[in-house]
Amino acid sequence: MRSGPGTRSADTPSPWRTPEATRTYISGVLWLIGILIVLGTGAGYVSGWLRLRLDAAGLVFLASALIGGWNFFPKGVRAARTLKLDMNFLMTVAIIGALLIGEPLEAAAIAFLFSLAELLEHSAVVRAHHSIDELIRLTPEQATRVESDGSERRIPASLLKKGARVRVRPGEKVPIDGRVVEGGSAVDEANLTGESVPIPKRVGDLVFASTLNRDGFLEIVAVTDAGDTALDRIVSLVHQAQARRSPTEQFVNRFARYYTPAVTGLAALTMLAPPLLGLGSALTWFVRGLTLLVIACPCALVIATPVTVVSAITSAARHGVLIKGGEYLEALGGVCAMAFDKTGTLTYGRLEVTDVVPMAAGSDEDLLRLAALVESRSEHPIAKAIVARAAVPPLASGRGAQVSEFRAQPGRGVVARVDGAEVKVGTPALFTGLPVPERVLELERQGKTVVIVGRDGTVAGLIALADELRPEAPDVLGALRGQGIHEQVMLTGDHDQVAQAIAHRLGVDRVLSSLLPEEKVDAVAELNIRHEGVAMVGDGVNDAPALAASSVGIAMGGVGSPAAIETADVVLMADDLNMLPYSRRISRLARQLVRFNIALALGLKLLLAAGAIGGVVSLLIAVLVGDMGASLAVTLNAMRLAHVRP
Numbered sequence: 001m002r003s004g005p006g007t008r009s010a011d012t013p014s015p016w017r018t019p020e021a022t023r024t025y026i027s028g029v030l031w032l033i034g035i036l037i038v039l040g041t042g043a044g045y046v047s048g049w050l051r052l053r054l055d056a057a058g059l060v061f062l063a064s065a066l067i068g069g070w071n072f073f074p075k076g077v078r079a080a081r082t083l084k085l086d087m088n089f090l091m092t093v094a095i096i097g098a099l100l101i102g103e104p105l106e107a108a109a110i111a112f113l114f115s116l117a118e119l120l121e122h123s124a125v126v127r128a129h130h131s132i133d134e135l136i137r138l139t140p141e142q143a144t145r146v147e148s149d150g151s152e153r154r155i156p157a158s159l160l161k162k163g164a165r166v167r168v169r170p171g172e173k174v175p176i177d178g179r180v181v182e183g184g185s186a187v188d189e190a191n192l193t194g195e196s197v198p199i200p201k202r203v204g205d206l207v208f209a210s211t212l213n214r215d216g217f218l219e220i221v222a223v224t225d226a227g228d229t230a231l232d233r234i235v236s237l238v239h240q241a242q243a244r245r246s247p248t249e250q251f252v253n254r255f256a257r258y259y260t261p262a263v264t265g266l267a268a269l270t271m272l273a274p275p276l277l278g279l280g281s282a283l284t285w286f287v288r289g290l291t292l293l294v295i296a297c298p299c300a301l302v303i304a305t306p307v308t309v310v311s312a313i314t315s316a317a318r319h320g321v322l323i324k325g326g327e328y329l330e331a332l333g334g335v336c337a338m339a340f341d342k343t344g345t346l347t348y349g350r351l352e353v354t355d356v357v358p359m360a361a362g363s364d365e366d367l368l369r370l371a372a373l374v375e376s377r378s379e380h381p382i383a384k385a386i387v388a389r390a391a392v393p394p395l396a397s398g399r400g401a402q403v404s405e406f407r408a409q410p411g412r413g414v415v416a417r418v419d420g421a422e423v424k425v426g427t428p429a430l431f432t433g434l435p436v437p438e439r440v441l442e443l444e445r446q447g448k449t450v451v452i453v454g455r456d457g458t459v460a461g462l463i464a465l466a467d468e469l470r471p472e473a474p475d476v477l478g479a480l481r482g483q484g485i486h487e488q489v490m491l492t493g494d495h496d497q498v499a500q501a502i503a504h505r506l507g508v509d510r511v512l513s514s515l516l517p518e519e520k521v522d523a524v525a526e527l528n529i530r531h532e533g534v535a536m537v538g539d540g541v542n543d544a545p546a547l548a549a550s551s552v553g554i555a556m557g558g559v560g561s562p563a564a565i566e567t568a569d570v571v572l573m574a575d576d577l578n579m580l581p582y583s584r585r586i587s588r589l590a591r592q593l594v595r596f597n598i599a600l601a602l603g604l605k606l607l608l609a610a611g612a613i614g615g616v617v618s619l620l621i622a623v624l625v626g627d628m629g630a631s632l633a634v635t636l637n638a639m640r641l642a643h644v645r646p
Contacts, residue, residue, distance in 0.1 A: 015122040020071045024115040027068025031108040034060035038105075061104035068111030069095045071118070085260045087297045093264075097290040098619060101283060106619035110294060117299065117628040120635060139210045139231065143175035144168070146219070157209075160226045168218040174207045177229045178220030185216025192231060192320070192573060234322060234573070247327055248305050248594055255301075263296035270613060284615070291612040294622040295605055300630035304597035308638035312590040315642045320574040321583050328569040330594075331552045333587035335533035338485050339524055339546070342492035342502060344539030345556050346577075347467040351381050353389040354448060355464035357439060360455075367461040371425045371453045374416045377406045382451060383414070385465055386425075413451065424454040425463075434459060447501025449494070472577050474506055479581040483588065489527065491520045491546070520546040537580065538568075554580070582646040590641060597634045604630050 015021060037057040069092065076092025079085055091114050098107035143157040146165035157175035160166065168174050170185070186198035189211045198214050201207055207220055209229040224230075271289035275282040309326040316323050323329050343349045356364040372390035375383035406416040413426010428436045431452055439462055443450045448464040477488055490511045492499045499513035512523050524546050527534045536543070536550035539557070544567045547553030555568030556575050572579045608626045611617035617626075 015119050015126055020115065021119055023067050023071055024112065024119055027064045027108065027112040027115060030060050030064035030067065031105075031112045034064060034105065034108060058104050061108040062099070064108035065095055065099060065104060065111045068108070068115045071111075071115045084257075085264055087260070087299045087302075090260065090264070090293050090297045094290055094294045094619070097286070097293075101287060101290070103287075103619060106623075109620050110623045113623045113628045114297075114299075117631045120632060138173065139229075140173045140175045158226045160222055162222050162225050164222045166220050166222060168207075168213045168220065170213060170215050170217065172213050174209055174211050174213060174218075174220070176220075176222045176226060177206065177208050177224045178222045180205050180207060180218055181221050182219035183217040185218050186214045187218075188212040188214055189574075192234070234317070237322060237324060247330060248598075259298055259301075260296075264293070267292045267296065287619070288612055288615060291617060291619050291622045292609055294619060295608045295612055295617070295626035297626070300601040300634045301598065301605075303631065304601055304634045304638075305594050307635055308590055308593050308597060308641065311638045311641040312586050312644075315644055316583065316586055319579075319582065319646055320572065320576070321579050321586075322571040322573055323583070323587075324569050324571075328552055329587050329590055331533060332535065332554075332570060332583060333589075333591035335531075335535045335551055335584075336484060337487040337489070337527050337531040337533070338480065338535045338537060339489045339491055339520075339527060339550065340508070341520070341536075341538040341543050341546070342490055342494065342499065343467055345537055346473045346490065346502065346506060347469050349467060349539060351385040351449070351465045351467050353385055353463060354466045355443060355462070357462040357464070359437065359439075359459050359461045362460070367453060367463070370418065370423060370455065370460060371451070371463055373401050373403050373418050374406070374414055374423050374425050377403070377416070378408060378414050380408075380414075382449065382465060386451075386463060421456050425451055428452060430454075431459070437462065441497075444495070444497040445501065447498050447505075449498055469502060469505060470577055476577045476580055477506055477508065480584060483581060483584050485584075487527070487531065489523065491515055491523055517543075517545055521549045524549040554583070579646060582644075586641060586644050589644060593637055593641065597637055600637075601630050601634060 034057045037060060041057075072088040072091050075086075075088035076090075079089040080092075091110060095107045095110050098104070098110060140157055142154050143160055144167045145153050145155050145160065146167060147153055152167065160176045164176070165181070166176060166178060174187070180201055180203050182203065184200070184202045187201045187207055188198045189208065192208055192211060201218065206223070207213075207218065209231050267289040269289075270292055271282075271286045274280050274285045279285075305326070309329060312329055313323050313326070323332070340346050353368075356367055358364060358367045368386065368390040372387045375386045402417075402419050404417045406414065408414045409426065409430060413424060413430040415422065415424050415426075415430075417423070424430055428440065431454055434454070434457075437452075437459060440450045440452070443462070443464040446464075446466075448466045450462055450464045452462055453460045481488070487510070488508045490499065490503050490506065490508045492502075492511070492513050493515055494502075494513055496513040499511045503511035512519075515523065520543070524534060524536050528549070528551070533551045535552040535554055536546050537554045537556065538544075538547055539555065543555075547555065547568050552570060553568040554570040554572065556577070557568065557571045557573070570583060572583070605626055608617050608622060612622065
């Protein structure tokens with residue numbers, strides 16, 4: 001019943017409206033009518049071995065068994081022909097056997113209840129698939145497109161193309177992924193990210209299809225075609241994840257291939273051996289062997305893992321965590337060490353100027369002006385932060401200055417001439433031959449990045465910058481430690497003093513600083529040697545090698561980062577560290593439920609099997625408890641994951 005990758009399970013017919021469901025309804029009604037006839041008349045309906053009495057009740061039960069059994073008779077026959085014995089084969093044999101020994105009530109019960117259990121299982125899986133597709137249906141059907149002459153036209157949202165201008169008024173849903181070109185508003189992105197607080201959107205910001213424009217006017221330019229939005233990609237990835245089998249599911253399926261023939265042989269042995277040894281009548285042991293066949297049906301065992309995985313992946317996606325498959329769900333639940341990139345993961349990744357320290361004549365504004373004039377030609381994050389600070393308030397004195405001979409020295413800084421004077425802005429490595437001011441070391445001990453501003457061979461001053469720590473980071477790391485993450489390591493390209501200052505505030509076990517991307521991979525590989533499962537948490541494509549080297553790669557990508565969504569095994573779409581403990585919790589619960597469900601299915605079958613061989617478990621009890629009961633228990637247990645919330 002699974003949807004294929006990229007399909008929408010909303011297009012799959014409801015299991016309750018299929019021909020199989022119709023046969024199940026008819027079979028159930030006939031079975032109940034037969035029971036009422038028996039209760040009302042007090043008449044028996046069994047005439048003995050190989051003879052079925054064709055009274056009213058017997059005929060009704062026979063019809064119920066044949067109609068309900070047609071849901072799996074053809075599959076059972078194919079299984080017998082190919083010698084690939086499965087649950088359909090077991091149920092087919094059980095129904096035919098029950099009719100042969102003159103037990104039409106039990107035959108009808110097996111046909112109806114097994115068909116009903118199948119419908120309930122399929123319904124649970126399809127419901128999980130549909131729950132994520134409900135997001136697609138939240139995308140508005142109509143959009144207001146701005147024509148070339150400035151007029152507005154209402155068109156189906158499915159016709160929108162990249163580059164179209166679209167207007168979204170307060171209270172309307174955004175019909176397409178786009179960039180704001182006019183207006184401003186707060187946009188509710190809970191549908192995509194699970195973030196309950198509306199996000200302010202201004203000119204230049206991205207907005208996404210299906211999100212709700214709360215209180216302002218927005219005019220956007222579409223950045224994708226309809227059908228290729230972030231939401232469409234996420235739903236497609238969820239369907240692919242649901243279709244991928246976890247290691248446990250693969251093992252159970254392999255086990256079932258041997259289990260079913262084995263229990264069929266055991267049932268045959270139960271039917272034949274005792275009578276041949278003179279331990280009872282052939283009819284008695286035939287019934288017991290038949291009961292054993294019903295009990296042994298591996299339906300509950302086979303569905304124990306997939307229904308749990310689908311429920312967990314779907315629930316996580318609805319709360320803003322994209323888990324790309326059952327193997328990653330299981331792996332995340334089993335990790336005991338985590339490596340964290342610093343910038344953009346434990347911190348916001350936005351450098352801001354914190355200290356301006358003039359050391360020659362001049363004011364803070366003069367020093368900022370001088371540095372900004374040079375850095376304005378650089379694209380480095382430090383340069384952008386200095387220029388942004390210098391522009392608030394605007395430094396009028398910087399207008400008209402002559403900047404020439406600009407050159408960048410990667411890893412060290414930039415050099416240029418400003419009004420004829422040589423100006424350097426960079427790390428101490430750029431200032432060979434000059435003593436490093438004591439204040440530089442003091443600021444670095446505070447976890448700040450310090451650049452020196454020099455003019456004509458002298459130090460004009462210092463500018464310190466800091467990347468703001470995410471306020472929730474210490475609590476999140478503490479929660480993860482409580483969930484069994486025994487070692488937490490921070491990986492960063494920053495120098496050691498900055499890294500140590502951040503690490504001290506976070507309470508991580510180890511910090512590795514001044515790392516190149518390939519050295520982050522080596523650090524993760526070293527963790528893999530010492531721990532059975534290691535997760536790497538990074539902020540997207542720049543951490544891709546380290547993410548790939550870990551057992552589970554987790555990206556702080558946000559819904560607007562296709563690269564992060566494609567790179568990682570798990571994506572926190574809200575870019576919120578608080579989703580890490582939630583992801584870990586739902587994955588651990590899923591692992592526990594899978595193991596419990598398998599143990600429940602096997603334990604119940606072993607107990608009932610012993611009772612069947614001992615003659616205390618009837619065919620009716622076998623199908624009610626051993627098949628339908630076990631399958632329902634496993635399914636309902638798995639569906640509990642839908643209620644796990646951050």
